Amino acid sequence: MDTLTTAVPPEMKISLGPLHLANPVMTASGTFGYGAEFSNLVDLQRLGALVVKGISLEPRPGNPPPRVVETACGMLNAIGLENVGLDRFIHQKMPFLRTCGSRIIVNILGDSIDEYAILAEKLTLVTGVDGLEVNISCPNVKKGGVAFGTVPEMAAAVTRAVKNATDLPVIIKLSPNVTDIAAMAKAVDESGADAVSLINTLIGMAIDIHSQKPKLANIIGGLSGPAIKPVALRMVWQVARTVSIPVVGIGGIGTAEDAIEFLLAGASAVQIGTANFYNPAAAEQILTGIEAYLSRQGASSIHDIIGSLRTTI
Amino acid sequence: MREYQENSVVQAIDRLSDSFHRLTLFAPRIAAAARPGQFVMASCGTTLDPLLRRPFSIHQAFADGALELLVKVIGRGTSYLSTLRPGAELSLIGPLGRGFHLTTHGPVTLVGGGIGIAPLLFLASHLPTDSKISTCTVLLGSRTNTDLLVLTEEFKQLGCQVRTATDDGSLGHHGFVSELLPAALPGAHMVFTCGPHAMMTTVARLCLDAGIRCEASLEAHMACGLGACLGCTIHGAGNTYRHVCKHGPVFDATEVAWTP
CATH class of the missing domain: 3.40.50.80 (Nucleotide-binding domain of ferredoxin-NADP reductase (FNR) module)
Structure with a gap:
């Protein structure tokens, strides 16, 4: 009997609402370019999904340098949402992405609710786009620059606008820079989001004490990497027990063990971010590691461990 | 042109001076593909701190698979490299970037x-x-x-x-x-x-x-070396941003906004 159960590979398919993935391991937006950058180093067909660098309606040049700085077990970035813009994305980046064998999720960002809606509407018509992930950590220019993702009503309004503009699956990516992330998640859940992903980077800062200047030209930036994993895990757990929609865990995941923690905490899938930079093989290693863990546990399916955290002593 | 992630093996480490170490690595796939001016991203430790790879220009590449890096100890990452001994493994990604363009027939x-x-x-x-x-x-x-x-x-x-x-x-x-x-x-x-x-x-x-x-x-702090992090920005001519890892590291001097 034992040999029978271990011989059958565990079921790895997961669903984020209407979006069906072959496995729960995705690459996170902003850490995997437009896929082609990693095509010589990673078997893209093995990814559950590839989330592309955030796209805005118009190209954005990004922030002045320096844009990145390493910190203890992590890094700060202030890239400034540099991207090629919607038109070049569709014409220059999608042709490769269509052929790469992975599910393609397009991360979108805007300065206004209208921009999010236009992006969603236009991407709906693009062949090969399997879903949208909405970055709501951007400032709302029309509301004094307050980030959409810090006010539940604004996050809800973006969610409704995007859902009304597309029939693609919609994942809302949550900012951790809030007092109550579960309240944010509840607001987007009630507004029709198909899934939530979290966390985006934590706002941080580093100073060069010799020059007495900030290490980033932008002064502050987003912290990512293993340093943020415990915070991300806590937030994923809080959100997963609050919302009815699937949760995608992000934050400092670099090994299969990290990913399994997020799955146990209630995430239906995970995104690999900063680890792609220091170990491009991370996503594939994590997928293999999760499968091995399931086999060792005698589990026949990934669903046997999603949310199965035992909180009773 | 393509890049590889390769676990190289340290063949020799020579201390050229108080500042410089020369690391000779066996990295046959990267060495075979390398062109002058290209670089590699090297893991600088076996733990999560320091986290990121460091970029190094390729100092020499030989047909027998040997790849040389010149390392100046300036921080924890380069300090780690200076302590490697023959037989140690070092993960590399490369060769990366745009190298020198040997177009001239003159001096x-x-x-x-x-x-x-x-x-x-x-x-x-x-x-x-x-x-x-x-x-x-x-x-x-x-x-x-x-x-x-x-x-x-x-x-x-x-x-x-x-x-x-x-x-x-x-x-x-x-x-x-x-x-x-x-x-x-x-x-x-x-x-x-x-x-x-x-x-x-x-x-x-x-x-x-x-x-x-x-x-x-040129050099810049970079997280990936692959054109994904977009962190290694420099000011290019004509009020543009250029990325050292993909547009460079070798630039024509007219492409760069030299300051001050």
Whole structure:
């Protein structure tokens, strides 16, 4: 009997609402370019999904340098949402992405609710786009620059606008820079989001004490990497027990063990971010590691461990 | 052109001076694909701190699979590399980026400062043979003489004419290496440079003023080296941003906004 159960590979398919993935391991937006950058180093067909660098309606040049700085077990970035813009994305980046064998999720960002809606509407018509992930950590220019993702009503309004503009699956990516992330998640859940992903980077800062200047030209930036994993895990757990929609865990995941923690905490899938930079093989290693863990546990399916955290002593 | 993630094995580590270590690695796939001016991203530890790989210019690459890096110890990452012993494994990604463009058929001048000398030896060893003998002039600068002794000999063995400058006057010209360039410029068809930004700024301006094509190898902090993190930005000409990892690390001097 034992040999029978271990011989059958565990079921790895997961669903984020209407979006069906072959496995729960995705690459996170902003850490995997437009896929082609990693095509010589990673078997893209093995990814559950590839989330592309955030796209805005118009190209954005990004922030002045320096844009990145390493910190203890992590890094700060202030890239400034540099991207090629919607038109070049569709014409220059999608042709490769269509052929790469992975599910393609397009991360979108805007300065206004209208921009999010236009992006969603236009991407709906693009062949090969399997879903949208909405970055709501951007400032709302029309509301004094307050980030959409810090006010539940604004996050809800973006969610409704995007859902009304597309029939693609919609994942809302949550900012951790809030007092109550579960309240944010509840607001987007009630507004029709198909899934939530979290966390985006934590706002941080580093100073060069010799020059007495900030290490980033932008002064502050987003912290990512293993340093943020415990915070991300806590937030994923809080959100997963609050919302009815699937949760995608992000934050400092670099090994299969990290990913399994997020799955146990209630995430239906995970995104690999900063680890792609220091170990491009991370996503594939994590997928293999999760499968091995399931086999060792005698589990026949990934669903046997999603949310199965035992909180009773 | 493609890049590889390769677990290299340390073959030798030579301490060239107080500042410089030369790491000889067995990395056959990267060595075979490497072109002068390209770089690798090297893991600088086995734990999560330091987290990110560090970029290193390829110092030499050989047909037998040996790949050399010149390492100057400046922080924890490079300190780790300096402690590696033969037999140790070192994960590399490479070769990466756009290298030098060997388009000239005439005399060339190479200007290297400090650790920026690293890619110039690989370049010098790949210059077309018709221009190699006596038409490659190399200007090398460093803090002090010990940094340059071994490297000077190696450039000479390639047939290059070498002139040196040191900050402390212990070898060659007492001052900046860029001060040697005006005398070396007449007759040069092309100049290649790598070193401190201020040095390259001076070199680039001298070349642009003289109408001589100049290529400079730049550096920047970068997380991936693959064009994904978009962190390694420099100010390009025409109020643009350029990424060192993909647009460079070697830029035509006219592509860069040299400041101040």
